[in-house]
Amino acid sequence: MKIDVAEMTVTDTTSAVPETEEAEPSVPQTSESELFRQSEIAADYVEGLLDILDYDGDIDELVQNGRPVVEVVGGRLQALVGQRGATLEALQELTRLAIFRQTGTPSRLLLDVGGYRAARRKELGAIAKNAAEKVKEYGEPVRLEPMSAFERKCVHDVINALAGVESESEGVEPQRRIVVRATE
Numbered sequence: 388m389k390i391d392v393a394e395m396t397v398t399d400t401t402s403a404v405p406e407t408e409e410a411e412p413s414v415p416q417t418s419e420s421e422l423f424r425q426s427e428i429a430a431d432y433v434e435g436l437l438d439i440l441d442y443d444g445d446i447d448e449l450v451q452n453g454r455p456v457v458e459v460v461g462g463r464l465q466a467l468v469g470q471r472g473a474t475l476e477a478l479q480e481l482t483r484l485a486i487f488r489q490t491g492t493p494s495r496l497l498l499d500v501g502g503y504r505a506a507r508r509k510e511l512g513a514i515a516k517n518a519a520e521k522v523k524e525y526g527e528p529v530r531l532e533p534m535s536a537f538e539r540k541c542v543h544d545v546i547n548a549l550a551g552v553e554s555e556s557e558g559v560e561p562q563r564r565i566v567v568r569a570t571e
Contacts, residue, residue: 407570417453421490422448422455423449423455424490425494425496426449427448428453428486429448429455429494430446430457430485432481433457433459436451436478442467443462443463444460444461444464452468453522454495454497455497457499458502458522459500460502464501465501466561468503472503472507474503475498475500475504476535478500479497479498482496508540511541511542512541513540514523515542515545515546515554515567516545518531518542518546518567523552528569529566529567529568530557532564533558533563533564534565542554543565551570552568552569553567553569554567555568
């Protein structure tokens with residue numbers, strides 16, 4: 388085994404997995420009832436925050452695509468979203484921690500406030516399609532602005548559905564971004 392501290396790379400020549408492939412992490416399956424329980428815990432936590440902040444909002448808890456989801460709708464909630472969703476991301480992490488404290492297992496909770504994520508997903512779809520068109524037209528890679536993990540996943544999903552282009556994330560948080568390039 389060779390460790391290069393300056394570059395922070397580790398090379399293990401005895402690995403059974405070839406370097407070009409990554410081993411899939413084992414993700415334990417969570418039952419639908421446990422996912423719903425996580426969304427209920429999250430809803431209670433968010434309701435407590437809304438009470439403290441004296442904000443009014445309706446909270447829906449559900450399970451979508453194998454993950455717990457909590458949606459908060461109502462007026463005067465923009466402050467909970469923040470600039471480019473930064474406050475929403477922080478609230479989501481706090482809510483995930485609340486779930487972890489009660490269940491002892493990590494959660495993939497998705498928190499949405501005022502439909503921000505749905506609207507942002509639509510915007511990101513347009514950004515991804517625009518980048519793909521530029522790549523196809525000019526043949527040069529297109530680097531997008533830094534994005535959150537949620538935003539990058541939305542863009543990757545759109546690019547993966549298009550022919551002739553591919554996407555890859557590069558950089559380190561919070562400056563991690565997507566590069567869209569032509570497939571060979």
